[in-house]
Amino acid sequence: MLSNIAFYGAIETGLIYGLVAFGIYISFRVLDFPDLTVDGSFPLGAAVAAVLIIDGVNPWLATGAAVIAGMGAGAVTALLNVKLNILNLLASILTMIALYSVNLRIMGRPNIALLTEETVLTPWYNLDLEFHQVPVLLFTLVVLAGLVLLWRFMKSETGLAMRATGANPRMARAQGIATGAMIVLGVALSNGLVGLAGALFAQSQGAADVTMGVGVIVIGLASLIGGEAVLTPSSVVRALTACVIGAIIYRLAIALALNADFLGLQAQDLNLITAVLVTLAIVLPGVRSSVVARLTRNKA
Amino acid sequence: MITATDLTLTFGKGTPLENPALRGMSLTVNQGEFVTVIGSNGAGKSTFLNALAGEVMVDSGKIIVDNQDVTKLPTYKRAGSVARVFQDPLAGTCEGLTIEENLSLAIKRGQRRGLSAAVKGRYLEQFRTSLASLNLGLENRLGDKMGLLSGGQRQAVSLLMASLTPSAILLLDEHTAALDPKTASFVLALTTQIIEQQKLTALMVTHSMKQALEVGDRTVMLHQGQVVFDIAGKDREGLEVKDLLELFEKQRGLEITDDSLLLG
Numbered sequence: 001m002l003s004n005i006a007f008y009g010a011i012e013t014g015l016i017y018g019l020v021a022f023g024i025y026i027s028f029r030v031l032d033f034p035d036l037t038v039d040g041s042f043p044l045g046a047a048v049a050a051v052l053i054i055d056g057v058n059p060w061l062a063t064g065a066a067v068i069a070g071m072g073a074g075a076v077t078a079l080l081n082v083k084l085n086i087l088n089l090l091a092s093i094l095t096m097i098a099l100y101s102v103n104l105r106i107m108g109r110p111n112i113a114l115l116t117e118e119t120v121l122t123p124w125y126n127l128d129l130e131f132h133q134v135p136v137l138l139f140t141l142v143v144l145a146g147l148v149l150l151w152r153f154m155k156s157e158t159g160l161a162m163r164a165t166g167a168n169p170r171m172a173r174a175q176g177i178a179t180g181a182m183i184v185l186g187v188a189l190s191n192g193l194v195g196l197a198g199a200l201f202a203q204s205q206g207a208a209d210v211t212m213g214v215g216v217i218v219i220g221l222a223s224l225i226g227g228e229a230v231l232t233p234s235s236v237v238r239a240l241t242a243c244v245i246g247a248i249i250y251r252l253a254i255a256l257a258l259n260a261d262f263l264g265l266q267a268q269d270l271n272l273i274t275a276v277l278v279t280l281a282i283v284l285p286g287v288r289s290s291v292v293a294r295l296t297r298n299k300a
Numbered sequence: 301m302i303t304a305t306d307l308t309l310t311f312g313k314g315t316p317l318e319n320p321a322l323r324g325m326s327l328t329v330n331q332g333e334f335v336t337v338i339g340s341n342g343a344g345k346s347t348f349l350n351a352l353a354g355e356v357m358v359d360s361g362k363i364i365v366d367n368q369d370v371t372k373l374p375t376y377k378r379a380g381s382v383a384r385v386f387q388d389p390l391a392g393t394c395e396g397l398t399i400e401e402n403l404s405l406a407i408k409r410g411q412r413r414g415l416s417a418a419v420k421g422r423y424l425e426q427f428r429t430s431l432a433s434l435n436l437g438l439e440n441r442l443g444d445k446m447g448l449l450s451g452g453q454r455q456a457v458s459l460l461m462a463s464l465t466p467s468a469i470l471l472l473d474e475h476t477a478a479l480d481p482k483t484a485s486f487v488l489a490l491t492t493q494i495i496e497q498q499k500l501t502a503l504m505v506t507h508s509m510k511q512a513l514e515v516g517d518r519t520v521m522l523h524q525g526q527v528v529f530d531i532a533g534k535d536r537e538g539l540e541v542k543d544l545l546e547l548f549e550k551q552r553g554l555e556i557t558d559d560s561l562l563l564g
Contacts, residue, residue, distance in 0.1 A: 157404075157413035160397070164405055167394040170386075174353065176379030176410035 014248030015139035021223040021243035023193035031166040040099025043213035045198030050208035070195020078187035119203035223247035307361035321347040323525035336512040339522035380410020381468035392458030395447030406461035452483030
């Protein structure tokens with residue numbers, strides 16, 4: 001049903017959106033902070049990495065700079081909320097809008113091609129692998145590293161303080177946790193991950209484009225919610241795994257929908273399919289439990 | 301020791317809903333004292349506790365905790381010396397975290413938090429011993445989510461969490477009010493036991509005059525944001541609810557109309 005290239009391509013973008021989903025897990029789930037900055041920090045990461053790479057900077061350093069830029073964007077959103085008392089959702093929209101201009105300034109033009117440049121992927125093509133398997137291998141390693149580090153962090157004293165901040169801020173303050181600082185740290189971390197995803201996406205797709213961030217938040221949320229529907233997130237490690245699985249399932253579902261000729265769907269239907277998938281992911285777990293409840297009641 | 305001097309606080313200043321909650325509140329609680337605080341609705345009990353904890357900032361006055369002026373400090377900076385148990389049994393703990401994670405949060409109250417593992421092996425024995433003293437069987441459920449526990453169990457754990465590390469004062473804000481009578485008396489007995497054993501300095505707000513006289517060694521009554529009377533030692537011994545009422549009427553020339561105070 002799917003060609004080899006389409007299959008690996010879906011896994012590849014799925015892994016990148018897995019990083020976005022990690023970020024959204026931190027903001028939406030851990031901190032209970034609905035953060036739309038990601039639509040701006042994703043292209044920000046791409047822009048920073050692309051500009052540095054065409055300037056001849058080592059692609060890993062360029063990617064690191066993209067992470068730091070993303071963290072900065074997240075910190076701005078969080079500070080608007082914590083210090084200036086702007087509603088979290090609104091604060092993130094302000095940063096997102098501002099980033100559109102910032103990204104254009106960074107790039108100096110709407111898009112930058114990276115096809116001929118050396119990227120983080122370049123050395124890996126020397127491996128004895130099929131061309132389209134290389135990004136999958138590298139991104140799998142990056143996502144696994146991210147998962148382990150985030151898992152360790154969430155189990156640390158600071159990570160636990162961050163989880164308490166999102167779950168019960170009053171209790172957190174009473175335990176001596178500086179909840180404002182935790183929100184800044186968490187939203188920065190979240191957008192740093194999204195910046196990383198943007199940088200890797202630009203390098204694997206061969207271009208950075210100022211519009212590439214549109215809808216990243218929805219795709220990330222779709223991945224998060226879809227993953228949670230498949231794998232009940234009863235612990236941190238399960239929740240993080242769910243992010244990656246959700247993102248890959250989401251990309252595969254999109255690829256299948258677009259490849260299934262009998263459905264007659266085309267690329268421009270992508271956002272409609274996304275909306276339908278997210279709705280299903282939100283509704284289906286409820287339907288499943290009510291069906292189970294009905295069945296067990298009949299038995300009793 | 302904790303000293304509050306001449307605290308004033310008005311909510312909604314300059315609006316039609318202007319509400320003076322504290323009007324020159326002064327109170328000194330000495331080391332090792334267990335003070336019960338009573339007063340009708342709107343007397344300023346909860347506001348006073350929130351002001352001590354840093355959840356609300358007073359308009360004027362001074363709060364000294366262990367020789368440190370904390371008047372302007374936010375809650376999290378006072379947490380090292382001020383421990384709290386809330387009225388709502390769900391407010392003192394995080395339901396999404398496990399029992400051991402909640403206790404690990406509390407054991408670092410007011411201290412720096414780093415990147416080492418939050419739940420440390422060396423804590424677990426202490427957690428088990430403390431939980432075992434509750435006689436609720438929780439010592440075998442360290443890995444269970446807090447949300448699985450009943451309100452009373454959660455309040456008992458909150459109390460434990462507040463006493464895991466030393467504090468200058470323990471603030472109890474009607475912490476038995478939201479529990480059923482049996483659980484309430486269990487949590488109250490636990491409270492007095494912990495306070496006595498660890499020789500804690502505590503301030504307990506209660507809605508019940510009876511409870512206020514039964515536990516602790518000093519009773520303070522608030523009315524309209526001020527202390528109206530403050531009795532301890534011999535004066536307090538053998539005192540009953542009706543004596544308190546007489547005392548109140550004598551002091552104020554007022555009659556208590558809040559039924560819940562009498563019935564509690």
